[in-house]
Amino acid sequence: xxxxxxxxxxxxxxxxxxxxxxxxxxxxxxxxxxxxxxxxxxxxxxxxxxxxxxxxxxxxxxxxxxxxxxxxxxxxxxxxxxxxxxxxxxxxxxxxxxxxxxxxxxxxxxxxxxxxxxxxxxxxxxxxxxxxxxxxxxxxxxxxxxxxxxxxxxxxxxxxxxxxxxxxxx
Amino acid sequence: xxxxxxxxxxxxxxxxxxxxxxxxxxxxxxxxxxxxxxxxxxxxxxxxxxxxxxxxxxxxxxxxxxxxxxxxxxxxxxxxxxxxxxxxxxxxxxxxxxx
Numbered sequence: 001x002x003x004x005x006x007x008x009x010x011x012x013x014x015x016x017x018x019x020x021x022x023x024x025x026x027x028x029x030x031x032x033x034x035x036x037x038x039x040x041x042x043x044x045x046x047x048x049x050x051x052x053x054x055x056x057x058x059x060x061x062x063x064x065x066x067x068x069x070x071x072x073x074x075x076x077x078x079x080x081x082x083x084x085x086x087x088x089x090x091x092x093x094x095x096x097x098x099x100x101x102x103x104x105x106x107x108x109x110x111x112x113x114x115x116x117x118x119x120x121x122x123x124x125x126x127x128x129x130x131x132x133x134x135x136x137x138x139x140x141x142x143x144x145x146x147x148x149x150x151x152x153x154x155x156x157x158x159x160x161x162x163x164x165x166x167x168x169x170x
Numbered sequence: 171x172x173x174x175x176x177x178x179x180x181x182x183x184x185x186x187x188x189x190x191x192x193x194x195x196x197x198x199x200x201x202x203x204x205x206x207x208x209x210x211x212x213x214x215x216x217x218x219x220x221x222x223x224x225x226x227x228x229x230x231x232x233x234x235x236x237x238x239x240x241x242x243x244x245x246x247x248x249x250x251x252x253x254x255x256x257x258x259x260x261x262x263x264x265x266x267x268x269x
Contacts, residue, residue: 008171012179019183019206023190028198035202038183042209049176049220054212054228061235066205066242073246074198077253096192104185111174111181118173122223129225135232143229150236157240164247 015041051130176217183210
């Protein structure tokens with residue numbers, strides 16, 4: 001078993017396990033902490049795919065900034081645990097969960113038989129494309145316009161968040 | 171490891187996120203499940219990018235993270251103003267737009 005295979009199974013198990021724990025916890029704070037664990041595992045998976053820059057940004061932005069914002073809001077609202085995970089099991093939720101499980105089975109079926117149709121693997125080239133140098137090069141040449149549009153999006157988000165969270169609209 | 175393994179892992183976490191959105195009633199946990207779904211799609215994009223030797227997938231992940239940051243800021247502001255008006259984050263109690 002190579003180190004790569006071991007890392008995939010190890011980080012994949014952490015990722016799926018923490019996702020399951022996140023969905024089933026009653027307390028929002030504990031759910032948020034499990035989500036942070038999931039983000040760290042995903043960052044490790046990105047590293048094993050040789051996407052160094054994305055892995056770094058994942059830890060910095062997701063596990064750092066976004067989840068701190070979530071924890072801050074949970075603690076600001078002072079939410080307690082939910083009384084019960086489920087007040088009543090409604091048929092809608094059973095149908096919904098069953099359908100999602102069906103979609104998962106369908107995806108597994110399709111992916112299991114898609115090996116022949118996949119493009120040939122270029123994995124040996126992956127060490128070069130994920131570096132900060134290459135990402136920055138692409139970002140400021142080929143993807144310059146989306147990059148600039150992103151700044152407008154962030155500005156809109158700042159204004160929207162301030163207006164929504166303000167005490168009184170006038 | 172091959173591409174299929176990463177796609178299967180991503181599909182599994184995505185479905186866990188879907189089940190979270192469908193079955194939970196706490197607005198913040200529903201919101202966190204949406205973040206989980208966004209992240210599983212990011213894993214798909216990075217896996218395709220690595221196995222096809224193309225940087226475009228990683229650029230899309232970069233932009234989707236920006237969108238997720240903006241979405242988290244606005245979404246949490248909505249949850250705060252919702253809590254201020256109704257004193258609850260239970261989605262079943264928020265039904266003024268339902269018919």
